Amino acid sequence: MNNWYREDLAYIHDIGFRSYALQAMPGILAILKQHGIQDGLIIDLGCGSGLAAEELVRVGYQVLGVDISAAMIAIARQRVPMAQFQLDSLFQVEIPNCHAVISLGECFNYLFDPESQTLTQVFQRIYNALTPGGVFIFDIAEPGQVTNATPIKSFTEGDDWIVLVEKQEDSVQHLLTRRIITFRQVGDYYRRDDELHALQLYSTEEITTMLYQLGFQVETGNCYGQFALPHAHVAFVAKKPIVFLKEQV
Ligand SMILES: C[S@@+](CC[C@H](N)C(=O)[O-])C[C@H]1O[C@@H](n2cnc3c(N)ncnc32)[C@H](O)[C@@H]1O
Known part of the structure; x- marks a missing residue:
């Protein structure tokens, strides 16, 4: 767990690249509110240095953050003592029952974990962990990040x-x-x-199809609220439907 986002890159990401999480959070909080999720446990997969966790805790949610980088987890623990953080791969961590799962900053794209399960398996575990009506909010990087033939x-x-x-x-x-x-x-x-x-890199269509097949209701977009995602990035809001059982006669 010490091969990526080691001490110096974790420090630099926290100081120099924090605007992604911070600008995304007002939109994320609005989505949670729209779905009636005002409290309870939110899981942050690929939580980095705890920037999103800090915002979630500030407005009253409980947070479990998971990241594969020991240096990121160390910063997150110091930043948000009220949240829980676990050093683990998002592809392998046990996901407890929760009201929402978030994952900001293309975390599902990284090929850090050689034991990676397929995305469908992780999405299935997220679906199982969510309470009915719960949401899974995340973004991914699509093909087309570099259009030139030269690096x-x-x-x-x-x-x-x-x-x-x-x-x-x-x-x-x-x-x-x-x-x-x-x-x-x-x-x-x-x-x-x-x-x-x-x-x-994954296309919007492949991810949307995986989510639909698992039973999620899916919306895609290129922003979190007012924050426009970078070029060739897509945001997903996948809702686990509330199943109304027919009244027995
Ligand atoms: C671009 S950073 C985003 C961090 C944070 N979500 C934010 O928005 O500030 C991507 C994060 O995903 C984490 N990550 C990548 N692959 C992972 C995996 N398999 N399990 C857990 N974390 C992972 C990295 O360690 C890193 O902290």
């Missing part, structure tokens, strides 16, 4: 760090690779670390 190189910097990313997409296998180099200031020096992230 794209970019960098982002903060006060005491810089991150360099080279990304390329295999348009046949729908695989995205991000080579990530971080430099973080430690005393008078900058410490270097390297990570390689592989992501399987």
Whole structure:
């Protein structure tokens, strides 16, 4: 559990890339409210540094966050002592009964866990764990992240760090690779670390079909409330229907 989002990338993600979760949360809270979910347990799969958990706890939900990165979980525990956090793979964790499951930031795309179950198996376990009327809110990255044949190189910097990313997409296998180099200031020096992230890209249609087949009612969009998702990302709101039994005569 120490191979990805290690200490420096977890720190940089928390400081430099927090706007995704923070801008998404007002929309997520509105969706929960629209579905009548005002309290109870919310599971955050791929919770990262606990940014979404903090917002959920602030408005009265109980939260269990799950992440495969020990460094992310360490930041999350410090940020939100009122929430529970578990170091585990979202593909393997036991999902307790809950009112909603959220997963922000393309967590289902990552190929970090070699024991990954198929997405359908995870979605089935989420469906089973949700109370009737519960919702599963998440986003995924679609093919088309990199349209050039040549890799794209970019960098982002903060006060005491810089991150360099080279990304390329295999348009046949729908695989995205991000080579990530971080430099973080430690005393008078900058410490270097390297990570390689592989992501399987999925189309909206494949995910929607999986969810429908499991019994979810599905809505898709390209935003969470006012927050527009980045290019080629899709948000899903999948509801477990409330089954009304016919009155016996
Ligand atoms: C882009 S970050 C998003 C973090 C957080 N949801 C946010 O919005 O700030 C993706 C997160 O997914 C986690 N992740 C990827 N694969 C995972 C897996 N199989 N099980 C649990 N967490 C995973 C990573 O460790 C990372 O924290």
